[in-house]
Amino acid sequence: MNLSVKDAAQLLSVSQKSIYRWVKQDIIPVYKISGNYRFSRGELLDWATSNRKGTVVKDSCDSESAVLPLPNLVEALESGGVFYRIEGLTREEVLATAVTHLRLSDNVDRGYLLEVLRAREELTSTAIGDGIAIPHPRNPVLLNAQRAKVTLCFLDQAVDFYALDGKPVKILLLIIAPNLRSHLHLLSRLGFVLRDPEFLQVLHGEESREKIFAALACAEGKLKA
Numbered sequence: 001m002n003l004s005v006k007d008a009a010q011l012l013s014v015s016q017k018s019i020y021r022w023v024k025q026d027i028i029p030v031y032k033i034s035g036n037y038r039f040s041r042g043e044l045l046d047w048a049t050s051n052r053k054g055t056v057v058k059d060s061c062d063s064e065s066a067v068l069p070l071p072n073l074v075e076a077l078e079s080g081g082v083f084y085r086i087e088g089l090t091r092e093e094v095l096a097t098a099v100t101h102l103r104l105s106d107n108v109d110r111g112y113l114l115e116v117l118r119a120r121e122e123l124t125s126t127a128i129g130d131g132i133a134i135p136h137p138r139n140p141v142l143l144n145a146q147r148a149k150v151t152l153c154f155l156d157q158a159v160d161f162y163a164l165d166g167k168p169v170k171i172l173l174l175i176i177a178p179n180l181r182s183h184l185h186l187l188s189r190l191g192f193v194l195r196d197p198e199f200l201q202v203l204h205g206e207e208s209r210e211k212i213f214a215a216l217a218c219a220e221g222k223l224k225a
Contacts, residue, residue: 003039011041012048029119041112043119045139070185071148073193073220074213079103080149080176082209085156091169092118095135098153098172105146108176113143117174127163131204134190136175140183148182150175150190154206171203193219 009016019037022028029043071079083101088094099114116137120126127133137143151174158168173190177183193199196219202211 003041003044005037005039008039008044011044040115040119043115045116070182073150073186073189074217076148076150076175076186077152077213077216079147080151080174082152082154082212084154084206086153086172087156088159089157091121091159091161094153094155094159094172095121098135098151098174101153102151102174102176103149104176107144107146109143113137113176116143121161125162125164127161127167127169128194129163129165129167130200131158131167131170132173132194133161133163133169133171134173134175134187136183136187140175140177140180143176145176145178148175148177148186150186152203152212189220189223192223196222 003011005016005019009019012019019028023030023037029040029047031038031040081101081103083098086094086097086101088097095117096114099110099117102110102113104110104113117135120136120138123138125133126135151172153172153174155170155172158170161169163169175183175186175190177186193216196215199215199219202215207215
């Protein structure tokens with residue numbers, strides 16, 4: 001929460017008058033600290049993109065991205081990696097630790113990514129049940145990522161992610177994608193393979209990387225079939 005009204009106006013390419021009007025209407029994410037309005041960059045961009053206020057990020061499903069080949073989960077996981085014993089006692093802490101492990105290009109701001117992930121969790125939990133969560137930004141274009149990645153993290157201890165089934169989360173599958181098309185593609189495929197009992201057994205057993213990749217390839221192969 002380190003942006004002033006002036007900073008927020010510059011970020012969204014609008015007047016400060018517009019920012020104050022949105023604050024008065026109680027439609028913009030804002031905090032009042034010591035009598036001054038302050039904004040979170042991640043929350044602000046997420047809000048602006050979702051509500052088409054101020055700067056509108058170009059739709060990533062453009063003609064160029066539409067012709068690019070879509071990644072499969074095995075490729076995305078090979079790019080993102082598998083990590084064990086991610087530390088943290090709360091949802092915010094494990095997300096912060098996980099972000100430090102992500103294989104990101106230099107042009108991706110880890111601090112900003114963490115803000116975006118936390119803002120997404122505040123809106124709606126990404127926990128899908130059975131101890132698994134799929135943290136991801138609402139708008140992947142904001143990260144300027146160059147490759148689609150899925151990063152698998154096994155937490156050192158289960159953490160409350162406010163899942164609908166009430167179960168604490170022990171497994172994170174973080175999605176980072178260069179465009180919305182790839183993002184939705186990976187989400188869809190994860191939704192399929194996470195219904196595969198053999199793959200789930202390997203995940204919950206926190207098996208070796210070799211077994212995880214083999215089980216994932218098998219589960220994704222069923223989708224192709």
